Amino acid sequence: xxxxxxxxxxxxxxxxxxxxxxxxxxxxxxxxxxxxxxxxxxxxxxxxxxxxxxxxxxxxxxxxxxxxxxxxxxxxxxxxxxxxxxxxxxxxxxxxxxxxxxxxxxxxxx
Amino acid sequence: xxxxxxxxxxxxxxxxxxxxxxxxxxxxxxxxxxxxxxxxxxxxxxxxxxxxxxxxxxxxxxxxxxxxxxxxxxxxxxxxxxxxxxxxxxxxxxxxxxxxxxxxxxxxxxxxxxx
Numbered sequence: 001x002x003x004x005x006x007x008x009x010x011x012x013x014x015x016x017x018x019x020x021x022x023x024x025x026x027x028x029x030x031x032x033x034x035x036x037x038x039x040x041x042x043x044x045x046x047x048x049x050x051x052x053x054x055x056x057x058x059x060x061x062x063x064x065x066x067x068x069x070x071x072x073x074x075x076x077x078x079x080x081x082x083x084x085x086x087x088x089x090x091x092x093x094x095x096x097x098x099x100x101x102x103x104x105x106x107x108x109x110x
Numbered sequence: 111x112x113x114x115x116x117x118x119x120x121x122x123x124x125x126x127x128x129x130x131x132x133x134x135x136x137x138x139x140x141x142x143x144x145x146x147x148x149x150x151x152x153x154x155x156x157x158x159x160x161x162x163x164x165x166x167x168x169x170x171x172x173x174x175x176x177x178x179x180x181x182x183x184x185x186x187x188x189x190x191x192x193x194x195x196x197x198x199x200x201x202x203x204x205x206x207x208x209x210x211x212x213x214x215x216x217x218x219x220x221x222x223x224x225x
Contacts, residue, residue, distance in 0.1 A: 002152075032212050043201060043216040044153070087153070091212055097143065097166055098203075098214055100153040 001026055006088050006101035014109050017078045021104045023088030024070045032091035033064055035073045037084045038103065044087055047073075078108045112136065114217035116202050122223045128190040131220045135184070135204030141165075142185050143205075143214060144177060148198035156200075159185060171196075192224045 006023045033050035050062040061074040088101040115134045135142045144156040157167040161182035179185040203214040
């Protein structure tokens with residue numbers, strides 16, 4: 001079983017739509033959780049950290065469910081510029097290696 | 111604050127040759143990571159430095175890969191001799207903290223093509 005699993009998509013949604021991605025992780029003792037965004041042929045960039053209580057940053061909302069070992073990312077009012085690959089990243093032990101999902105591809109259509 | 115920088119951005123070498131990749135982490139970041147993404151696969155861990163010490167090198171594919179971080183500043187990753195399957199994008203990342211949320215910041219990557 002992979003350490004971090006994501007639905008690769010692709011997700012094709014119209015502008016203004018709401019879209020949600022989920023990610024599951026295998027290690028119940030995992031400590032840190034993140035969503036990164038990766039544009040084509042670019043490096044991953046931190047979108048947001050995911051906190052136990054859930055957190056929101058503008059149109060983006062991240063949730064953590066430790067009991068079920070999954071993380072979600074909700075994007076409201078999708079923009080064309082949101083088109084990218086979204087990577088779920090988990091740190092089992094803070095400071096040690098990060099585990100990546102394969103990424104979920106999102107295309108926002110005009 | 112300067113971000114993580116990697117050099118070169120692209121490298122095309124022949125099978126059997128040697129290539130050295132360089133990573134300059136964000137100043138003050140003790141943690142430095144090397145990752146690799148091969149076509150169609152997820153980003154995979156190679157190794158992790160804390161300052162100049164190798165904390166975890168469990169992801170290094172074989173002994174053709176050698177990473178160093180002398181003085182705890184920049185790091186190099188040497189592939190010798192390169193094989194076709196080494197082609198991919200090599201990312202370096204750095205982070206500051208070892209407790210709490212420990213965000214990693216990535217360099218732009220080195221795209222290595224072995225022909």
